[in-house]
Amino acid sequence: MTTRNTRPKTNATTDLDLSNPSLYAELFKNPTGGASRTGSNRRAKEEERRKELDKMKDEYKTRFVEEAKHTFDLQAPAEKMARFEETLRQRRSSALYPNFLAAKWREEWEREKRKTQKPEYEQPPQDSQLNGNNVDGAKEEGEI
Structure with a gap:
Protein backbone atom coordinates (compact mmCIF):
# COMPACT_ATOMS: atom_id res chain seq x y z
CA MET A 1 0.00 0.00 0.00
CA THR A 2 1.50 3.26 -1.10
CA THR A 3 0.42 6.56 0.21
CA ARG A 4 -0.03 9.47 -2.01
CA ASN A 5 1.60 11.95 0.29
CA THR A 6 5.19 11.01 1.07
CA ARG A 7 5.83 14.14 3.11
CA PRO A 8 5.67 13.76 6.85
CA LYS A 9 2.82 15.65 8.51
CA THR A 10 3.93 18.82 10.24
CA ASN A 11 2.28 20.78 12.94
CA ALA A 12 1.61 24.43 12.47
CA THR A 13 4.00 25.28 15.26
CA THR A 14 7.00 23.54 13.77
CA ASP A 15 9.36 25.14 11.30
CA LEU A 16 9.59 23.90 7.76
CA ASP A 17 12.78 22.20 6.85
CA LEU A 18 13.79 23.64 3.48
CA SER A 19 16.75 21.30 3.29
CA ASN A 20 14.34 18.54 2.32
CA HIS A 70 -22.30 52.24 -48.70
CA THR A 71 -22.21 55.90 -47.75
CA PHE A 72 -25.17 58.26 -47.99
CA ASP A 73 -24.70 60.89 -50.67
CA LEU A 74 -26.75 64.05 -50.19
CA GLN A 75 -26.00 65.17 -53.75
CA ALA A 76 -27.27 61.97 -55.41
CA PRO A 77 -31.01 62.84 -55.49
CA ALA A 78 -30.35 66.24 -57.06
CA GLU A 79 -28.07 64.67 -59.68
CA LYS A 80 -30.68 62.02 -60.45
CA MET A 81 -33.36 64.68 -61.00
CA ALA A 82 -31.01 66.73 -63.17
CA ARG A 83 -30.33 63.69 -65.39
CA PHE A 84 -34.07 63.03 -65.71
CA GLU A 85 -34.77 66.68 -66.59
CA GLU A 86 -32.02 66.54 -69.21
CA THR A 87 -33.72 63.58 -70.90
CA LEU A 88 -36.98 65.58 -70.91
CA ARG A 89 -35.17 68.54 -72.48
CA GLN A 90 -33.73 66.31 -75.20
CA ARG A 91 -37.22 64.98 -75.96
CA ARG A 92 -38.65 68.52 -75.79
CA SER A 93 -41.31 67.22 -73.45
CA SER A 94 -44.04 69.49 -72.11
CA ALA A 95 -43.75 67.66 -68.79
CA LEU A 96 -40.60 69.67 -68.19
CA TYR A 97 -42.78 72.69 -67.50
CA PRO A 98 -45.50 71.35 -65.19
CA ASN A 99 -47.04 74.79 -64.57
CA PHE A 100 -47.74 75.25 -68.29
CA LEU A 101 -49.10 71.74 -68.55
CA ALA A 102 -51.33 72.21 -65.52
CA ALA A 103 -52.55 75.56 -66.86
CA LYS A 104 -53.51 73.92 -70.14
CA TRP A 105 -55.37 71.12 -68.35
CA ARG A 106 -57.21 73.66 -66.20
CA GLU A 107 -58.15 75.66 -69.27
CA GLU A 108 -59.55 72.52 -70.90
CA TRP A 109 -61.40 71.58 -67.72
CA GLU A 110 -62.96 75.05 -67.38
CA ARG A 111 -63.99 75.00 -71.03
CA GLU A 112 -65.74 71.65 -70.54
CA LYS A 113 -67.34 72.92 -67.34
CA ARG A 114 -68.69 76.01 -69.10
CA LYS A 115 -70.11 73.86 -71.89
CA THR A 116 -72.00 71.66 -69.43
CA GLN A 117 -73.27 74.60 -67.34
CA LYS A 118 -74.44 76.87 -70.16
CA PRO A 119 -75.51 74.88 -73.18
CA GLU A 120 -77.16 78.00 -74.66
CA TYR A 121 -73.80 79.76 -74.67
CA GLU A 122 -72.74 80.41 -78.20
CA GLN A 123 -69.40 81.19 -79.61
CA PRO A 124 -68.86 84.91 -80.21
CA PRO A 125 -69.28 85.89 -83.86
CA GLN A 126 -66.18 85.97 -85.99
CA ASP A 127 -64.77 89.23 -87.38
CA SER A 128 -66.12 88.38 -90.82
CA GLN A 129 -69.64 88.20 -89.38
CA LEU A 130 -69.41 91.59 -87.68
CA ASN A 131 -68.57 93.59 -90.78
CA GLY A 132 -66.96 96.27 -88.70
CA ASN A 133 -69.83 96.44 -86.24
CA ASN A 134 -69.90 95.47 -82.66
CA VAL A 135 -71.75 92.31 -81.38
CA ASP A 136 -75.19 93.95 -81.43
CA GLY A 137 -74.54 95.54 -84.83
CA ALA A 138 -74.07 99.12 -83.63
CA LYS A 139 -71.05 101.16 -84.49
CA GLU A 140 -68.77 102.24 -81.71
CA GLU A 141 -68.11 105.84 -80.93
CA GLY A 142 -65.66 107.44 -83.30
CA GLU A 143 -66.29 104.93 -86.10
CA ILE A 144 -67.46 106.15 -89.43
Missing part, protein backbone atom coordinates in the same frame (compact mmCIF):
# COMPACT_ATOMS: atom_id res chain seq x y z
CA PRO A 21 14.34 18.70 -1.53
CA SER A 22 10.86 17.25 -1.95
CA LEU A 23 9.36 19.81 0.46
CA TYR A 24 11.30 22.63 -1.17
CA ALA A 25 10.18 21.55 -4.66
CA GLU A 26 6.56 21.27 -3.53
CA LEU A 27 6.54 24.73 -2.01
CA PHE A 28 8.22 26.52 -4.86
CA LYS A 29 7.07 24.53 -7.84
CA ASN A 30 5.29 26.31 -10.68
CA PRO A 31 1.90 24.76 -11.48
CA THR A 32 2.57 25.13 -15.23
CA GLY A 33 6.08 23.80 -15.19
CA GLY A 34 9.57 24.74 -14.15
CA ALA A 35 10.51 28.10 -12.72
CA SER A 36 12.67 28.88 -15.75
CA ARG A 37 9.61 29.07 -18.01
CA THR A 38 7.89 31.97 -16.27
CA GLY A 39 9.36 34.50 -18.68
CA SER A 40 8.54 32.48 -21.79
CA ASN A 41 5.04 31.78 -20.48
CA ARG A 42 4.41 35.50 -20.09
CA ARG A 43 5.79 36.09 -23.58
CA ALA A 44 3.53 33.38 -24.98
CA LYS A 45 0.50 34.98 -23.33
CA GLU A 46 1.50 38.40 -24.63
CA GLU A 47 1.97 37.02 -28.14
CA GLU A 48 -1.39 35.28 -27.96
CA ARG A 49 -3.04 38.49 -26.79
CA ARG A 50 -1.26 40.46 -29.51
CA LYS A 51 -2.52 37.98 -32.12
CA GLU A 52 -6.06 38.38 -30.78
CA LEU A 53 -5.75 42.17 -30.93
CA ASP A 54 -4.36 42.04 -34.47
CA LYS A 55 -7.25 39.81 -35.49
CA MET A 56 -9.72 42.25 -33.92
CA LYS A 57 -8.02 45.16 -35.72
CA ASP A 58 -8.25 43.34 -39.05
CA GLU A 59 -11.94 42.58 -38.47
CA TYR A 60 -12.54 46.24 -37.63
CA LYS A 61 -10.71 47.40 -40.74
CA THR A 62 -12.68 45.07 -43.02
CA ARG A 63 -15.97 46.14 -41.40
CA PHE A 64 -14.98 49.81 -41.74
CA VAL A 65 -14.12 49.34 -45.43
CA GLU A 66 -17.46 47.57 -46.02
CA GLU A 67 -19.37 50.37 -44.29
CA ALA A 68 -17.47 53.00 -46.26
CA LYS A 69 -18.66 51.46 -49.52
Whole structure:
Protein backbone atom coordinates (compact mmCIF):
# COMPACT_ATOMS: atom_id res chain seq x y z
CA MET A 1 0.00 0.00 0.00
CA THR A 2 1.50 3.26 -1.10
CA THR A 3 0.42 6.56 0.21
CA ARG A 4 -0.03 9.47 -2.01
CA ASN A 5 1.60 11.95 0.29
CA THR A 6 5.19 11.01 1.07
CA ARG A 7 5.83 14.14 3.11
CA PRO A 8 5.67 13.76 6.85
CA LYS A 9 2.82 15.65 8.51
CA THR A 10 3.93 18.82 10.24
CA ASN A 11 2.28 20.78 12.94
CA ALA A 12 1.61 24.43 12.47
CA THR A 13 4.00 25.28 15.26
CA THR A 14 7.00 23.54 13.77
CA ASP A 15 9.36 25.14 11.30
CA LEU A 16 9.59 23.90 7.76
CA ASP A 17 12.78 22.20 6.85
CA LEU A 18 13.79 23.64 3.48
CA SER A 19 16.75 21.30 3.29
CA ASN A 20 14.34 18.54 2.32
CA PRO A 21 14.34 18.70 -1.53
CA SER A 22 10.86 17.25 -1.95
CA LEU A 23 9.36 19.81 0.46
CA TYR A 24 11.30 22.63 -1.17
CA ALA A 25 10.18 21.55 -4.66
CA GLU A 26 6.56 21.27 -3.53
CA LEU A 27 6.54 24.73 -2.01
CA PHE A 28 8.22 26.52 -4.86
CA LYS A 29 7.07 24.53 -7.84
CA ASN A 30 5.29 26.31 -10.68
CA PRO A 31 1.90 24.76 -11.48
CA THR A 32 2.57 25.13 -15.23
CA GLY A 33 6.08 23.80 -15.19
CA GLY A 34 9.57 24.74 -14.15
CA ALA A 35 10.51 28.10 -12.72
CA SER A 36 12.67 28.88 -15.75
CA ARG A 37 9.61 29.07 -18.01
CA THR A 38 7.89 31.97 -16.27
CA GLY A 39 9.36 34.50 -18.68
CA SER A 40 8.54 32.48 -21.79
CA ASN A 41 5.04 31.78 -20.48
CA ARG A 42 4.41 35.50 -20.09
CA ARG A 43 5.79 36.09 -23.58
CA ALA A 44 3.53 33.38 -24.98
CA LYS A 45 0.50 34.98 -23.33
CA GLU A 46 1.50 38.40 -24.63
CA GLU A 47 1.97 37.02 -28.14
CA GLU A 48 -1.39 35.28 -27.96
CA ARG A 49 -3.04 38.49 -26.79
CA ARG A 50 -1.26 40.46 -29.51
CA LYS A 51 -2.52 37.98 -32.12
CA GLU A 52 -6.06 38.38 -30.78
CA LEU A 53 -5.75 42.17 -30.93
CA ASP A 54 -4.36 42.04 -34.47
CA LYS A 55 -7.25 39.81 -35.49
CA MET A 56 -9.72 42.25 -33.92
CA LYS A 57 -8.02 45.16 -35.72
CA ASP A 58 -8.25 43.34 -39.05
CA GLU A 59 -11.94 42.58 -38.47
CA TYR A 60 -12.54 46.24 -37.63
CA LYS A 61 -10.71 47.40 -40.74
CA THR A 62 -12.68 45.07 -43.02
CA ARG A 63 -15.97 46.14 -41.40
CA PHE A 64 -14.98 49.81 -41.74
CA VAL A 65 -14.12 49.34 -45.43
CA GLU A 66 -17.46 47.57 -46.02
CA GLU A 67 -19.37 50.37 -44.29
CA ALA A 68 -17.47 53.00 -46.26
CA LYS A 69 -18.66 51.46 -49.52
CA HIS A 70 -22.30 52.24 -48.70
CA THR A 71 -22.21 55.90 -47.75
CA PHE A 72 -25.17 58.26 -47.99
CA ASP A 73 -24.70 60.89 -50.67
CA LEU A 74 -26.75 64.05 -50.19
CA GLN A 75 -26.00 65.17 -53.75
CA ALA A 76 -27.27 61.97 -55.41
CA PRO A 77 -31.01 62.84 -55.49
CA ALA A 78 -30.35 66.24 -57.06
CA GLU A 79 -28.07 64.67 -59.68
CA LYS A 80 -30.68 62.02 -60.45
CA MET A 81 -33.36 64.68 -61.00
CA ALA A 82 -31.01 66.73 -63.17
CA ARG A 83 -30.33 63.69 -65.39
CA PHE A 84 -34.07 63.03 -65.71
CA GLU A 85 -34.77 66.68 -66.59
CA GLU A 86 -32.02 66.54 -69.21
CA THR A 87 -33.72 63.58 -70.90
CA LEU A 88 -36.98 65.58 -70.91
CA ARG A 89 -35.17 68.54 -72.48
CA GLN A 90 -33.73 66.31 -75.20
CA ARG A 91 -37.22 64.98 -75.96
CA ARG A 92 -38.65 68.52 -75.79
CA SER A 93 -41.31 67.22 -73.45
CA SER A 94 -44.04 69.49 -72.11
CA ALA A 95 -43.75 67.66 -68.79
CA LEU A 96 -40.60 69.67 -68.19
CA TYR A 97 -42.78 72.69 -67.50
CA PRO A 98 -45.50 71.35 -65.19
CA ASN A 99 -47.04 74.79 -64.57
CA PHE A 100 -47.74 75.25 -68.29
CA LEU A 101 -49.10 71.74 -68.55
CA ALA A 102 -51.33 72.21 -65.52
CA ALA A 103 -52.55 75.56 -66.86
CA LYS A 104 -53.51 73.92 -70.14
CA TRP A 105 -55.37 71.12 -68.35
CA ARG A 106 -57.21 73.66 -66.20
CA GLU A 107 -58.15 75.66 -69.27
CA GLU A 108 -59.55 72.52 -70.90
CA TRP A 109 -61.40 71.58 -67.72
CA GLU A 110 -62.96 75.05 -67.38
CA ARG A 111 -63.99 75.00 -71.03
CA GLU A 112 -65.74 71.65 -70.54
CA LYS A 113 -67.34 72.92 -67.34
CA ARG A 114 -68.69 76.01 -69.10
CA LYS A 115 -70.11 73.86 -71.89
CA THR A 116 -72.00 71.66 -69.43
CA GLN A 117 -73.27 74.60 -67.34
CA LYS A 118 -74.44 76.87 -70.16
CA PRO A 119 -75.51 74.88 -73.18
CA GLU A 120 -77.16 78.00 -74.66
CA TYR A 121 -73.80 79.76 -74.67
CA GLU A 122 -72.74 80.41 -78.20
CA GLN A 123 -69.40 81.19 -79.61
CA PRO A 124 -68.86 84.91 -80.21
CA PRO A 125 -69.28 85.89 -83.86
CA GLN A 126 -66.18 85.97 -85.99
CA ASP A 127 -64.77 89.23 -87.38
CA SER A 128 -66.12 88.38 -90.82
CA GLN A 129 -69.64 88.20 -89.38
CA LEU A 130 -69.41 91.59 -87.68
CA ASN A 131 -68.57 93.59 -90.78
CA GLY A 132 -66.96 96.27 -88.70
CA ASN A 133 -69.83 96.44 -86.24
CA ASN A 134 -69.90 95.47 -82.66
CA VAL A 135 -71.75 92.31 -81.38
CA ASP A 136 -75.19 93.95 -81.43
CA GLY A 137 -74.54 95.54 -84.83
CA ALA A 138 -74.07 99.12 -83.63
CA LYS A 139 -71.05 101.16 -84.49
CA GLU A 140 -68.77 102.24 -81.71
CA GLU A 141 -68.11 105.84 -80.93
CA GLY A 142 -65.66 107.44 -83.30
CA GLU A 143 -66.29 104.93 -86.10
CA ILE A 144 -67.46 106.15 -89.43
